[in-house]
Amino acid sequence: MKNILVTGGAGFIGSNYINHILKERDDYFIVNLDKLSYAGNLENLKESESNPRYKFVKGDITNSELVEYLFSKYEIKHVINFAAESHVDRSILGSEIFYRTNVIGTNVLLEVSRRFEVEKFVQISTDEVYGSLGPEGLFTEKTPLDPSSPYSSSKAGADIMALAFFHTYGMPVTVTRCSNNYGPFQFPEKLIPLMIINSLNNKNLPVYGDGLNVRDWIYVIDHNKAVDLVFEKGVPGQVYNIGASNEMTNINIIKLILQILGKPDSLIQYVKDRPGHDRRYAIDASKIENELGWKPSFNFETAIESTIKWYIDNKLWWDRIISGEYQKYYSLQYSVK
Numbered sequence: 001m002k003n004i005l006v007t008g009g010a011g012f013i014g015s016n017y018i019n020h021i022l023k024e025r026d027d028y029f030i031v032n033l034d035k036l037s038y039a040g041n042l043e044n045l046k047e048s049e050s051n052p053r054y055k056f057v058k059g060d061i062t063n064s065e066l067v068e069y070l071f072s073k074y075e076i077k078h079v080i081n082f083a084a085e086s087h088v089d090r091s092i093l094g095s096e097i098f099y100r101t102n103v104i105g106t107n108v109l110l111e112v113s114r115r116f117e118v119e120k121f122v123q124i125s126t127d128e129v130y131g132s133l134g135p136e137g138l139f140t141e142k143t144p145l146d147p148s149s150p151y152s153s154s155k156a157g158a159d160i161m162a163l164a165f166f167h168t169y170g171m172p173v174t175v176t177r178c179s180n181n182y183g184p185f186q187f188p189e190k191l192i193p194l195m196i197i198n199s200l201n202n203k204n205l206p207v208y209g210d211g212l213n214v215r216d217w218i219y220v221i222d223h224n225k226a227v228d229l230v231f232e233k234g235v236p237g238q239v240y241n242i243g244a245s246n247e248m249t250n251i252n253i254i255k256l257i258l259q260i261l262g263k264p265d266s267l268i269q270y271v272k273d274r275p276g277h278d279r280r281y282a283i284d285a286s287k288i289e290n291e292l293g294w295k296p297s298f299n300f301e302t303a304i305e306s307t308i309k310w311y312i313d314n315k316l317w318w319d320r321i322i323s324g325e326y327q328k329y330y331s332l333q334y335s336v337k
Contacts (some may be wrong), residue, residue, distance in 0.1 A: 001053075003029045005076045007061050007109065008083030010034035012186045013124070015044035017082065017224040022048050024228075029053045031074050033067070034083070035060040039187040043317060061105035064112060071116045079113050080122045080231060081106060087189055088128070088151045092275055095150035102154035103161070110165045110173075122231050123162040123175045127216070127241070128152035130177075132278035139177075140284045141239040148276045159239075166237040174234040176227055179243040179283045183220035183303070184310045188318055191215075192304075195254050196311045197318055199263045209273030211251030214280040218244040219298040219307075226294045233292050243283025244296040253304075260308055 008014045009032030018030055030048075034040045036058055048054050055074070059066045061083045070076060083105060085091065085098045106123065113121050130139045131146030145160070147153040159175050166173040182192045198205050226242040234240060251268075258265055288294045311318065 001027055001029050002078055003031070003075050004078040004080060005031050005033060005070060005074075007033045007079070007081050008040075010036060010040035010042055010044060010056075011082060011086075012039070012044075012183075012190075013181055013220055013223065014082035015041075015185055016183060016220045017080070017227060018045060018054065019048050020221060020224050021228060022051050022054060026053075029074070030055070031070055031076065032056045033059055033061065033070060037085070039086075039189075041185070041321070043320075044185040060101075062100060062108055064108045067108055067112045068115075071112055076116065077119045078231070079109060079118055079120070080124065080227065081109055082124045084124075084155065086126075086151065088149045089189070089274060091149055091151035091154070095154075098150050098154040099157075102151075103157045106158040107161060110162060110171070114165060114169055114171055119172060120231060120234075121162070121165075121171060121173045122227065122234070123159060123173060124227065125155050125159050125175055125177045126152065127177050127179050127243070127281050127283055128278065129156040129159060130281070133280040133282055135280065138282045138284035139241060141177075141241055141287055148278050163237065163239075172236040174230050174236060175239045176230055177239060177241050177283075178223050178226075179216035179218050179281060181218055181220045181223050183307050184314070185317075186220075188322055191250060192253065192257070192307065193311060193318070195257050196261070196308055197322065199258055199261045199267060200312065200315075202263070202267070204269040205254055205258075205267050206269055206271045207251060207254060208271060208277060211254070211270065212249050213277060214247050214249050214282070216243045216282045217246045217248060217253075217300060218242065218296060219300075219303040222296040222298050225297070226288060229292050229294050230288070235291075240288040240292070241283045241285050242288060242294075243285045244298075244300070245283070245285070246300045247280075247282050248300075256304065257308065260305060
């Protein structure tokens with residue numbers, strides 16, 4: 001049995017990982033450490049909460065005493081660090097929590113992991129650490145880091161620190177950098193769920209700038225299959241880019257969602273662009289494909305339809321989220337041009 005500490009497991013990607021992996025593997029015992037910040041939701045894990053190979057602990061990765069206690073109590077030998085403050089817009093409004101969680105929290109995990117001699121530490125990162133691409137080219141693992149936002153700079157700092165622990169201490173650290181995820185349980189501030197929910201509610205769809213910013217999209221289950229492959233077979237000290245070679249402009253995604261839902265383009269409302277908005281991301285995933293044998297299995301057109309259906313079928317889930325502080329944030333962030 002592999003005793004794995006999964007941090008941030010109540011968030012979008014982490015909860016999908018836990019639900020997926022507990023169904024796929026019977027040799028994993030998962031301890032999920034999550035502080036349940038605004039985007040953490042235990043409802044995401046209903047299908048896993050009764051599994052005897054799963055344990056949830058509420059807590060912060062910056063709490064070294066708690067992290068040490070969990071390592072000792074559950075004999076943790078593996079770490080997958082999903083925990084992060086992850087929304088660029090929020091990092092622009094206030095950055096301190098991003099550096100506290102993403103940098104200091106990662107440092108705590110690395111230090112405790114080093115003392116307990118972990119067998120594998122997977123740092124989950126983002127393609128945003130590379131900055132912005134021009135109209136051509138792809139991010140490779142050798143692309144210099146050039147983060148543009150407080151969020152991406154905090155993730156870049158964590159990546160460099162994790163790799164430094166490999167080089168300095170020989171810790172078995174790997175880093176994954178993924179393109180934009182979409183799928184079930186994604187918090188409604190992110191582009192795809194925001195546009196789906198607003199469309200369903202016949203509300204305006206706020207589009208930053210001209211809407212021509214390009215992102216490379218990957219279905220969350222494809223991402224998590226890649227994470228598990230890196231966990232099992234990744235080479236310590238290496239970085240693995242994860243992407244599905246699916247570049248789309250924001251406006252084209254929004255129009256596709258409107259088309260699938262049978263809603264008019266007149267719902268689109270252009271708003272003031274956010275500061276430092278990267279123009280284009282695109283991932284070269286040939287390393288993980290060639291060295292570890294991973295390939296995405298979900299077609300975008302099929303997966304986006306499944307994602308839309310999930311939000312239609314799970315209105316109670318997002319109804320409970322879209323209230324209170326989120327509404328205040330929404331009004332603050334999306335001011336009309």
